[in-house]
Amino acid sequence: MREPQQDRSRATRRRLLEACVECLADLGWSATTVAVVAERAGVSRGAAQHHFPTREDLITAALEHMFDERIEQTRAELTTLQGATPTETVVARLVEHFTGTLFKAALQVWTAAAADEALRERVVPLEQKFGRVAYRMAIEALGVDDGDEVVHRLVQATLDLARGLGLADVLTDDSARRAEVVRAWAAHLDAVLRERVQV
Amino acid sequence: MREPQQDRSRATRRRLLEACVECLADLGWSATTVAVVAERAGVSRGAAQHHFPTREDLITAALEHMFDERIEQTRAELTTLQGATPTETVVARLVEHFTGTLFKAALQVWTAAAADEALRERVVPLEQKFGRVAYRMAIEALGVDDGDEVVHRLVQATLDLARGLGLADVLTDDSARRAEVVRAWAAHLDAVLRERVQV
Numbered sequence: 001m002r003e004p005q006q007d008r009s010r011a012t013r014r015r016l017l018e019a020c021v022e023c024l025a026d027l028g029w030s031a032t033t034v035a036v037v038a039e040r041a042g043v044s045r046g047a048a049q050h051h052f053p054t055r056e057d058l059i060t061a062a063l064e065h066m067f068d069e070r071i072e073q074t075r076a077e078l079t080t081l082q083g084a085t086p087t088e089t090v091v092a093r094l095v096e097h098f099t100g101t102l103f104k105a106a107l108q109v110w111t112a113a114a115a116d117e118a119l120r121e122r123v124v125p126l127e128q129k130f131g132r133v134a135y136r137m138a139i140e141a142l143g144v145d146d147g148d149e150v151v152h153r154l155v156q157a158t159l160d161l162a163r164g165l166g167l168a169d170v171l172t173d174d175s176a177r178r179a180e181v182v183r184a185w186a187a188h189l190d191a192v193l194r195e196r197v198q199v
Numbered sequence: 200m201r202e203p204q205q206d207r208s209r210a211t212r213r214r215l216l217e218a219c220v221e222c223l224a225d226l227g228w229s230a231t232t233v234a235v236v237a238e239r240a241g242v243s244r245g246a247a248q249h250h251f252p253t254r255e256d257l258i259t260a261a262l263e264h265m266f267d268e269r270i271e272q273t274r275a276e277l278t279t280l281q282g283a284t285p286t287e288t289v290v291a292r293l294v295e296h297f298t299g300t301l302f303k304a305a306l307q308v309w310t311a312a313a314a315d316e317a318l319r320e321r322v323v324p325l326e327q328k329f330g331r332v333a334y335r336m337a338i339e340a341l342g343v344d345d346g347d348e349v350v351h352r353l354v355q356a357t358l359d360l361a362r363g364l365g366l367a368d369v370l371t372d373d374s375a376r377r378a379e380v381v382r383a384w385a386a387h388l389d390a391v392l393r394e395r396v397q398v
Contacts, residue, residue, distance in 0.1 A: 167366055
């Protein structure tokens with residue numbers, strides 16, 4: 001079977017993006033070079049450089065690609081449940097979104113960008129997009145009206161909480177404690193959201 | 200005036216610790232070497248190495264020193280207000296604790312430790328201490344009983360939220376949005392805490 005050139009190129013690109021996110025999460029910022037990623041992806045260094053001329057090109061494309069995929073996946077899961085998604089399920093899924101490999105990879109890049117002006121300029125628009133899209137997904141999944149200021153702020157707080165829980169999970173497995181915090185927060189958020197609907 | 204040797208040594212140590220935290224926050228993990236910190240502190244490299252044989256010794260001592268100082272300071276401020284500290288004030292102070300130079304420095308170290316086994320072993324006990332002490336301070340400042348499971352979890356959630364808000368402030372100034380999130384969450388936390396006291 002002959003694989004068309006374009007498909008092959010797309011598959012190579014995808015392998016590089018996925019390997020890049022894994023490298024960032026496992027090896028950290030400094031160790032994630034185009035050469036290391038190409039090797040993990042089983043792609044020649046030349047081919048990798050053809051797709052991504054610089055390390056920054058590769059890394060920002062990888063984060064964006066993985067973020068779009070994760071959001072699509074989470075959105076699809078939450079849509080399947082639609083009509084009766086309990087608040088706790090939505091909160092738990094949002095929190096999961098911030099505790100996987102993608103979050104750990106993004107943390108490496110955000111942290112490097114904190115001390116690197118040029119990188120920061122590339123990363124800030126990505127961060128803003130990620131924040132906006134995750135917020136919108138949360139509002140939709142909860143089925144609430146964020147024209148209400150209290151709802152708007154508490155959904156934002158839920159995403160900030162999720163980010164904080166993600167950070168608490170970077171060095172040690174925090175899943176048992178996290179499950180309890182998520183349960184308590186979700187019960188509280190649910191009560192507030194119901195009350196606001198009645199206002 | 201002759202400064203006794205011991206005082207001079209203590210002052211040198213302190214300058215190194217403070218300069219180290221500033222370097223981490225400004226320049227990031229890789230650039231924060233003993234030589235760079237010594238220069239910023241106006242201390243000879245030999246003297247720096249006398250106090251801190253390795254970079255890891257310097258960095259972990261710096262985080263611990265600054266954390267202890269910040270906690271003492273926050274505790275003192277909150278004690279002054281005691282008797283009538285509004286929940287919003289306590290929450291705002293906790294959040295401030297996670298948005299300054301110390302948090303930015305710690306983030307560099309936590310993130311480096313995520314991809315460095317030996318560093319992680321040194322950093323995990325520090326992270327656990329910081330979490331425990333901040334939680335205890337929050338319980339005291341709020342004047343609540345954490346024998347109540349709901350109170351316990353919502354105070355933990357408040358610290359996780361604070362950590363997430365800290366992370367959202369690393370690349371851009373998030374203070375305006377943060378103030379609104381803090382206000383909304385504090386109002387709800389306050390309502391829950393009052394309700395629990397009445398139970």
